[in-house]
Amino acid sequence: MHIRPEIASLPAYKQGRQAAADAFKLSSNENPFPPLPGVIEAVQAQTAYNRYPDASALALRAELANRFGTTVDEVHIAPGSVAILHELAKATSGPGDEIVYAWRSFEAYPGVVTVAGATSVQVPNRADGGHDLDAMAAAVTDRTRMVIVCTPNNPTGPIVTAAEFQAFMGAVPESVLVVLDEAYAEFVTDPDAVHGVPLLERHPNLVVLRTFSKAYGLAGLRVGYALGPAYVLDAVRACAIPLSVTAQGQAAALASLEREDELLARVAELAERRDTIVTELRAQGWDVPDAQGNFVWLATGERTGVAAERFEQAGIIVRAFADEGVRISIGEHEAVGKLLETARSLVGGLTRVAEARPLR
Numbered sequence: 392m393h394i395r396p397e398i399a400s401l402p403a404y405k406q407g408r409q410a411a412a413d414a415f416k417l418s419s420n421e422n423p424f425p426p427l428p429g430v431i432e433a434v435q436a437q438t439a440y441n442r443y444p445d446a447s448a449l450a451l452r453a454e455l456a457n458r459f460g461t462t463v464d465e466v467h468i469a470p471g472s473v474a475i476l477h478e479l480a481k482a483t484s485g486p487g488d489e490i491v492y493a494w495r496s497f498e499a500y501p502g503v504v505t506v507a508g509a510t511s512v513q514v515p516n517r518a519d520g521g522h523d524l525d526a527m528a529a530a531v532t533d534r535t536r537m538v539i540v541c542t543p544n545n546p547t548g549p550i551v552t553a554a555e556f557q558a559f560m561g562a563v564p565e566s567v568l569v570v571l572d573e574a575y576a577e578f579v580t581d582p583d584a585v586h587g588v589p590l591l592e593r594h595p596n597l598v599v600l601r602t603f604s605k606a607y608g609l610a611g612l613r614v615g616y617a618l619g620p621a622y623v624l625d626a627v628r629a630c631a632i633p634l635s636v637t638a639q640g641q642a643a644a645l646a647s648l649e650r651e652d653e654l655l656a657r658v659a660e661l662a663e664r665r666d667t668i669v670t671e672l673r674a675q676g677w678d679v680p681d682a683q684g685n686f687v688w689l690a691t692g693e694r695t696g697v698a699a700e701r702f703e704q705a706g707i708i709v710r711a712f713a714d715e716g717v718r719i720s721i722g723e724h725e726a727v728g729k730l731l732e733t734a735r736s737l738v739g740g741l742t743r744v745a746e747a748r749p750l751r
């Protein structure tokens with residue numbers, strides 16, 4: 392049987408490690424809070440398991456369109472924003488085409504490109520862990536069909552500023568689709584950060600990706616969305632696996648939007664926890680990049696395996712990137728002490744912290 396060679400050698404998406412019952416799972420940038428009570432009831436009210444869901448997710452699209460001032464056709468819903476990345480890549484790119492993105496960034500990007508049959512062009516991050524947007528714009532050729540900009544960048548943490556993004560959009564031809572992946576947008580507190588939604592009117596080649604998995608705490612129900620030009624999202628819809636957003640997921644997302652103030656108060660608490668952790672880590676001597684998502688990056692370099700093991704012994708599961716660093720999600724309040732204690736025990740072993748941070 393024939394398997395495309397590039398698929399045969401493509402590893403399946405590697406999920407953050409599951410944690411033992413008494414450990415904190417800080418490996419997948421999940422939200423530590425359970426859904427709000429109204430959300431659980433809304434899900435429980437969806438009992439027509441023998442029926443297919445509304446394939447067009449119209450109620451949720453209408454609500455989001457209303458909030459963001461777009462038409463319903465300028466909103467697309469999918470089982471997670473990672474599904475939309477796949478749909479966008481398939482809709483725009485095939486063999487011989489290139490998709491540009493920063494590296495290191497979200498681990499799913501290389502697979503998304505390969506599955507579409509296209510070619511990845513990875514542009515190394517700046518030394519501070521942020522996107523090098525000048526280099527990304529320079530990497531665009533007449534083969535480029537799509538550029539992915541991830542802000543804040545997973546796993547390193549820094550945002551793209553509004554000024555940087557404006558200059559970038561000015562440098563990229565309008566025939567190239569720019570995807571602004573804002574999976575962690577709600578956690579951003581830096582006033583200079585770019586916000587994609589208000590820019591949609593100005594740029595006909597922009598699509599903004601958001602998700603209910605992170606700030607809204609619905610990772611298990613798989614709901615993400617895209618905002619952008621209707622004709623682009625129509626092409627994306629044509630590439631979607633039909634009926635893959637469940638009625639339960641749609642109901643949970645709608646109920647969460649109704650309780651947005653309470654949810655966003657939790658998000659503010661997590662952002663504050665993140666800032667405290669970053670301050671403490673820097674005081675310990677770590678060179679932590681600016682953290683604007685719900686995670687922090689420790690550049691443990693060649694000691695990454697040792698660091699991940701030490702965290703695990705302390706009851707914290709982190710995401711390890713071999714020879715580069717560990718990403719630690721901002722989780723339960725009770726995990727903070729252990730996290731900082733373990734980080735302190737490690738920093739002494741890194742003889743040259745700054746040099747041990749190949750963020751590229």
Ligand SMILES: Cc1ncc(COP(=O)(O)O)c(C=O)c1O
Nearest residue numbers: 471472473497545574602604615
């Ligand atoms: C940058 C980024 N984009 C997209 C996603 C996908 O999230 P979901 O498919 O749960 O919406 C993630 C998840 O970790 C992410 O980090």
